[in-house]
Amino acid sequence: MLNLSSNLLGEFPEAVLALPSVEELYLSRNQLALLPAHLCQLRQLRALWLDNNRIRYLPDSIVQLHSLEELVLQGNQIAILPEGFGQLSRVSLWKIKDNPLIQPPYEVCMKGIPYIAAYQQELAHSQPALKPRLKLVLMGLKDAGKTLLRKCLMQEERQRDSQLAAAGKDAGRTQPRGYSMQQRDINLGLAPERVGKIQQGHCPITEPRDAVSPKDSSLGPASVEQQDPLLSPSLRVAGKTTLEDCSTEHQDVCPSPSPPVNGEAQTGHFPMLLDCHAPLRPLVAGLPGTSQGIEVTDWTADAERGLTFIVYELAGDPSYDVIQSFFLSPGALYVLVVNLSAYTPHRFYSSVGYFLHWLGAKVPHAVVCMVGTHADLCAERELEEKCLDIHHQIALQEKRDAEGLQHLAQQVDEALGQDFDLRCSSPHTAFHGVSDKNLRRKKAQFQYLLNHRLQILSPVLPISCQDNDHVCRLREKLLSVAEHRDIFPNLHRVLPKSWQVLEELHFQPQAQQLWLSWWDSARLGLQAGLTEDRLQSALSYLHESGKLLYFEEHLTLREYVFHNLPRLIDILNVFCQRDATVLLRKLLRDTQTDELKATQLHHYVEGFLLYGLLPAHVIRLLLKPHIQSREDLLLILELLEKMGLCYCINKPKCKPLNGAAAWYKFPCYVKNEVPHAEAWINGTNLSGQSLVIEQLQIEYIFPFIFPPGLFARYSVQINSHVVQRSDGKYQIYAYRGKVPVVVSYRPARGTLQPDTLSIASHASLPNIWTAWQAITPLVEELNVLLHEWPGLYYTVHVLCSKCLKRGSPNPHAFPGELLSQPRPEGVIEIICPRNGSERVNVALVYPPTPTVISPCSK
Numbered sequence: 087m088l089n090l091s092s093n094l095l096g097e098f099p100e101a102v103l104a105l106p107s108v109e110e111l112y113l114s115r116n117q118l119a120l121l122p123a124h125l126c127q128l129r130q131l132r133a134l135w136l137d138n139n140r141i142r143y144l145p146d147s148i149v150q151l152h153s154l155e156e157l158v159l160q161g162n163q164i165a166i167l168p169e170g171f172g173q174l175s176r177v178s179l180w181k182i183k184d185n186p187l188i189q190p191p192y193e194v195c196m197k198g199i200p201y202i203a204a205y206q207q208e209l210a211h212s213q214p215a216l217k218p219r220l221k222l223v224l225m226g227l228k229d230a231g232k233t234l235l236r237k238c239l240m241q242e243e244r245q246r247d248s249q250l251a252a253a254g255k256d257a258g259r260t261q262p263r264g265y266s267m268q269q270r271d272i273n274l275g276l277a278p279e280r281v282g283k284i285q286q287g288h289c290p291i292t293e294p295r296d297a298v299s300p301k302d303s304s305l306g307p308a309s310v311e312q313q314d315p316l317l318s319p320s321l322r323v324a325g326k327t328t329l330e331d332c333s334t335e336h337q338d339v340c341p342s343p344s345p346p347v348n349g350e351a352q353t354g355h356f357p358m359l360l361d362c363h364a365p366l367r368p369l370v371a372g373l374p375g376t377s378q379g380i381e382v383t384d385w386t387a388d389a390e391r392g393l394t395f396i397v398y399e400l401a402g403d404p405s406y407d408v409i410q411s412f413f414l415s416p417g418a419l420y421v422l423v424v425n426l427s428a429y430t431p432h433r434f435y436s437s438v439g440y441f442l443h444w445l446g447a448k449v450p451h452a453v454v455c456m457v458g459t460h461a462d463l464c465a466e467r468e469l470e471e472k473c474l475d476i477h478h479q480i481a482l483q484e485k486r487d488a489e490g491l492q493h494l495a496q497q498v499d500e501a502l503g504q505d506f507d508l509r510c511s512s513p514h515t516a517f518h519g520v521s522d523k524n525l526r527r528k529k530a531q532f533q534y535l536l537n538h539r540l541q542i543l544s545p546v547l548p549i550s551c552q553d554n555d556h557v558c559r560l561r562e563k564l565l566s567v568a569e570h571r572d573i574f575p576n577l578h579r580v581l582p583k584s585w586q587v588l589e590e591l592h593f594q595p596q597a598q599q600l601w602l603s604w605w606d607s608a609r610l611g612l613q614a615g616l617t618e619d620r621l622q623s624a625l626s627y628l629h630e631s632g633k634l635l636y637f638e639e640h641l642t643l644r645e646y647v648f649h650n651l652p653r654l655i656d657i658l659n660v661f662c663q664r665d666a667t668v669l670l671r672k673l674l675r676d677t678q679t680d681e682l683k684a685t686q687l688h689h690y691v692e693g694f695l696l697y698g699l700l701p702a703h704v705i706r707l708l709l710k711p712h713i714q715s716r717e718d719l720l721l722i723l724e725l726l727e728k729m730g731l732c733y734c735i736n737k738p739k740c741k742p743l744n745g746a747a748a749w750y751k752f753p754c755y756v757k758n759e760v761p762h763a764e765a766w767i768n769g770t771n772l773s774g775q776s777l778v779i780e781q782l783q784i785e786y787i788f789p790f791i792f793p794p795g796l797f798a799r800y801s802v803q804i805n806s807h808v809v810q811r812s813d814g815k816y817q818i819y820a821y822r823g824k825v826p827v828v829v830s831y832r833p834a835r836g837t838l839q840p841d842t843l844s845i846a847s848h849a850s851l852p853n854i855w856t857a858w859q860a861i862t863p864l865v866e867e868l869n870v871l872l873h874e875w876p877g878l879y880y881t882v883h884v885l886c887s888k889c890l891k892r893g894s895p896n897p898h899a900f901p902g903e904l905l906s907q908p909r910p911e912g913v914i915e916i917i918c919p920r921n922g923s924e925r926v927n928v929a930l931v932y933p934p935t936p937t938v939i940s941p942c943s944k
């Protein structure tokens with residue numbers, strides 16, 4: 087056995103190959119990039135640990151190590167596994183996560199050697215995927231210009247479609263789609279004559295690539311690597327964002343627009359800078375911009391290259407926050423849209439910084455492209471200054487965040503350097519009482535967050551949706567980003583035939599249901615030749631490429647496969663629109679409605695917008711086109727509950743739900759700041775009794791961002807655990823049995839006071855364990871929701887009960903991961919540094935499962 091782990095080996099020590107009897111070789115945590123081709127000389131090898139190196143590929147001969155039982159490759163740069171992995175059939179300990187795997191795909195590799203073998207076997211008989219497809223997500227503030235941008239980008243396809251239609255050829259569009267372009271055209275209300283007009287404009291997209299003028303050459307995909315600063319791989323070193331490299335120290339390589347020289351803006355580096363005086367071609371002027379909430383559309387961006395985008399346009403209105411995060415997934419291209427005309431430097435956070443934090447928390451390492459719209463409304467100089475400002479502020483935010491995380495990682499390192507007993511000796515030490523194990527997890531989490539920053543492509547691309555040339559250039563830009571093999575290496579991978587068949591089966595015309603149950607999907611999988619477990623990988627692939635929604639890691643939603651996105655989105659949008667007219671129109675579409683009924687419906691809508699309350703029969707009316715039977719209604723209501731949109735306030739405990747009598751509460755609609763609750767719920771208000779009441783409060787602190795929509799979803803999630811609840815916009819008062827619980831969200835106030843969410847209860851000291859029991863399931867529910875945010879940084883604390891009892895505005899916060907094992911008593915004595923040194927103070931230590939969320943490898 088040879089253990090060379092945790093050294094600085096940059097090369098594989100060749101001398102080891104001269105030791106053919108080595109059985110266990112440990113080379114973890116070195117800097118190895120290559121393995122020798124003749125590794126197979128080590129025929130006796132049973133354990134090979136190579137985790138946390140820089141290995142990019144494995145030698146083919148590795149599959150000849152027939153005695154291998156342990157193969158640990160986690161934390162490398164491996165994209166492709168050699169053929170014939172099935173030969174390593176004895177491997178029982180297999181670790182591969184945290185590698186940028188393409189072939190076999192990550193989803194397959196994680197399942198183990200037999201799955202890799204089956205995949206490789208099938209692949210040998212497959213054809214390259216004919217249609218590369220990428221999920222493209224448009225996000226940004228309300229009125230940023232997302233809808234118009236989407237419509238303009240897709241103009242060309244529409245134009246093509248209308249030509250095809252005119253020639254009577256569009257019957258040939260056989261692709262089975264749940265949401266066809268044709269369908270969307272109707273929604274957009276595009277007049278054919280307007281489409282016709284566009285034919286007059288000349289789109290560079292149709293020109294031969296080498297015909298792109300030198301001025302625009304950076305936009306031409308043919309010369310992407312050499313000339314396009316946006317795509318230059320030198321700016322995307324080892325998972326770092328371009329912007330890290332563009333911080334002030336690296337101005338020389340920064341692809342940002344040049345600062346003004348002698349008062350004149352230099353436009354040389356700014357390929358898309360506009361001439362404001364040039365006449366605008368009103369090609370899309372007058373196209374309605376306003377979106378209908380979230381929308382999903384297929385866009386064949388380049389028929390010649392066969393590249394299709396599935397465009398998800400998110401809504402800018404925060405009322406959609408509660409559902410938007412379901413549509414953010416790894417592997418997509420994100421376009422953050424900013425209205426440059428409305429942009430000012432002090433609006434940076436609300437229009438850019440916030441979205442980057444949100445995306446980074448949900449999809450770490452996502453690829454983001456910045457687009458500035460309304461360029462036609464800005465003067466040339468103004469445009470340049472704004473783009474530059476956005477660019478610099480992104481760099482600053484990124485630098486600040488990374489430094490903050492590095493600082494925290496350093497603190498953890500220092501604490502790890504200390505002896506555990508020393509850490510426990512004084513309550514003033516950082517991480518007082520935190521176990522080494524928890525500290526190491528924390529360290530791993532920081533490492534993960536630092537290694538998976540967003541990949542923000544720069545510079546900001548200013549465009550006017552009114553100018554066809556700009557739109558064509560942006561289209562080309564998106565295509566070249568999508569096709570860049572360093573950025574989206576997965577796009578052109580070969581996929582097994584069975585995956586393609588599975589996709590076709592899910593979208594066959596008769597599959598009109600709103601969703602498929604996992605079992606329905608498994609049956610289709612069997613038809614396609616996929617066994618149940620191999621189905622998961624195929625569904626994950628379809629999810630990531632935007633074709634359907636399948637929440638593999640969600641406890642309850644993983645029972646569904648949402649293949650019919652337009653219908654699903656139609657349903658979800660209804661509950662986020664917050665527009666009385668739209669709601670009434672839906673309710674009154676039945677012409678038979680008499681006046682009395684109409685007044686009643688009016689009343690329900692008012693109640694909904696004020697208190698978030700709706701009876702089931704009105705929900706049924708709102709969703710009429712999607713509901714054929716009572717069973718449909720019940721299934722949809724169940725889904726809405728599982729997604730965290732609403733809960734039933736009067737669900738009978740044992741009997742089946744009676745749809746007609748049931749009322750539903752949508753917490754995202756609650757407006758009153760505090761719940762209408764009696765004063766007695768707060769122990770400190772109990773005159774004379776507060777001295778005997780112990781406060782128990784767990785606090786979650788979110789230094790960067792509080793996940794949008796989380797509080798509303800959490801409100802729904804805890805409903806099955808509580809009774810007699812009373813909801814406020816940011817607070818919930820309720821009971822767990824007879825024990826009161828309070829959940830409070832406190833939005834950030836400046837940088838010094840981050841967002842916090844606390845879960846509290848109280849009881850007399852001898853009964854404090856009942857308070858623990860009351861809040862534990864609520865804490866667990868929150869942890870489950872937070873698992874959906876692998877890039878989110880937050881800390882968990884237990885507030886000092888003594889400080890709370892004194893009513894201190896700033897109670898001492900103990901680290902929330904003091905114990906990783908449950909302590910039956912749940913209460914330990916510990917000294918609070920704010921309360922002198924006597925050991926009388928009782929602090930309550932979070933007892934159950936460990937609270938540090940281990941980072942999700944995806």
Ligand SMILES: Nc1nc2c(ncn2[C@@H]2O[C@H](COP(=O)(O)OP(=O)(O)OP(=O)(O)O)[C@@H](O)[C@H]2O)c(=O)[nH]1
Nearest residue numbers: 228229230231232233234375376377402460550551
């Ligand atoms: N002059 C000009 N107007 C634009 C441009 N892009 C969008 N608009 C207009 O700006 C308004 C808002 O655009 P939308 O596309 O609806 O914005 P959005 O981001 O989809 O907004 P939400 O759907 O509410 O999130 C519309 O009136 C558009 O016509 C542009 O480049 N130039």
